[in-house]
């Protein structure tokens with residue numbers, strides 16, 4: 001992959017391999033994944049269950065290290081960094097959204113969005129302004145003080161997306177972000193996710209089983225025999 005691309009793209013995976021071993025069995029899940037996620041682009045990852053989508057997102061999010069190959073975030077090659085630097089990059093540059101919201105139940109919606117900012121060193125007052133603005137953009141201005149237990153499924157997932165965007169990451173990684181919602185709510189939350197991601201200029205890699213949702217993203221990739229393959233629009 002050419003050096004200029006690696007320097008400017010928010011996320012580059014270059015020849016990434018990942019094998020799992022349990023007992024005598026080895027399972028080579030990723031066999032040389034190449035991906036360049038360009039600034040502001042939204043890429044759908046659509047592949048059958050068990051082909052390695054979550055594994056790929058974990059590697060891209062610096063939660064795990066590949067056995068081989070390079071993961072480059074914002075021009076920094078993760079494998080060359082110490083644990084502290086890697087954690088700092090993850091906090092500053094990467095937002096995560098999962099199928100389940102994983103909000104902290106004892107904190108309000110606003111506090112859930114403030115927390116990652118404060119961990120990253122943002123002043124409390126500034127974190128609050130950002131949280132209120134983001135939650136307001138998701139139509140949740142009247143839910144700021146609610147605990148997650150008092151929010152609907154769609155509202156909880158909106159808060160989780162707001163939290164992922166709170167630190168203005170360069171990259172959003174999402175694993176079936178609306179997979180736990182009914183069809184109608186899923187469509188509405190997905191609309192808002194795309195609107196917000198485009199508005200904030202974040203590059204996003206979004207795993208989904210939903211072909212209709214995938215078709216609304218800038219491009220679609222799939223995993224085939226452990227490699228990433230571009231799917232042509234039809």
Ligand SMILES: Nc1ncnc2c1ncn2[C@@H]1O[C@H](COP(=O)(O)OP(=O)(O)OP(=O)(O)O)[C@@H](O)[C@H]1O
Nearest residue numbers: 020021022027029048049050051052053054055056
């Ligand atoms: N920590 C692990 N140890 C052993 N095997 C693992 C581990 N993590 C994942 N696997 C295996 O690797 C393969 C890919 O798993 P992964 O969760 O990445 O798939 P996926 O495409 O995200 O699936 P789904 O769509 O069902 O969530 C699966 O066969 C899984 O059992």
